[in-house]
Amino acid sequence: MLKFFYLLKDPRNLPQVFEKINSKEIILVPLEKISELPKEEVITFDAILVLGGDGTFLRAVPFAYTYDLPLIGVNLGNFGFLTEVSLEELPYLLRLIKEGEAKIQKRTLLEITYQNETFVALNEGAIMKGPLGKVIYLSLQVEGYHLTTIPGDGLIISTPTGSTAYNLSAGGPVIHPEAQVFVCTPICAFKINLRPFVIPDNFETVVILNKKGKGENEEVHLLIDGQINLVVQEDQPLRFKKAPKPLKILTLPEKNYLKILKSKFNW
Structure with missing residues (x-):
């Protein structure tokens, strides 16, 4: 018997999901119920099943990190870069999970600390100016060394997974998710010589x-x-570093990042 927490973008799609799976062999519990269950019961679940688009997938990331559960992304949205499994492929993936044959991807997470609060990000932390439209000045330190001050609209600190998100739109590079790097991408820098760097x-x-x-x-x-x-206050440091543990994603063995990249971007 497989047990999943699930997060569904549109509850109206639930009957469609049940048509694709054998509900007698699977226990599904809404993700919002996870905090109500004792820890010893949570660890008996196999994964968090995300049914929607990439935004829905990102909503589930903090839960997966906190409770150390892998994610399964089923694309019911539009672009579906993170939710790479189709609804038609879901029954096959569930069978592989039951047999212990599913592929496990590990994605680096970004740990962000601000004013004694800590968050994790799969894609990025983006520091951005507000509605007045004025240039902001961001001091950038790397490993304790003051590298530069960035005048402009802001700055994106992105993981390899997030390189195809806001980072790419701001002119940053595409980075394979297995690369052990982060990328810093200025947003509309006022200095023409400021460029993204890894x-x-x-x-x-x-x-x-x-x-x-x-x-x-x-x-x-x-x-x-x-x-x-x-809201970011002046002179209050924002700290970005690699999270202590990665995000785990269950997917099909034949899924290949380069093939997905080529398909999504029409390369």
């Missing part, structure tokens, strides 16, 4: 919003995986 993922990066001059201050936000939005 650092080893065992380096700690610190970003500090500099004090402004006279006039009304710009409101600055930290957006984590498009899910968590924090």
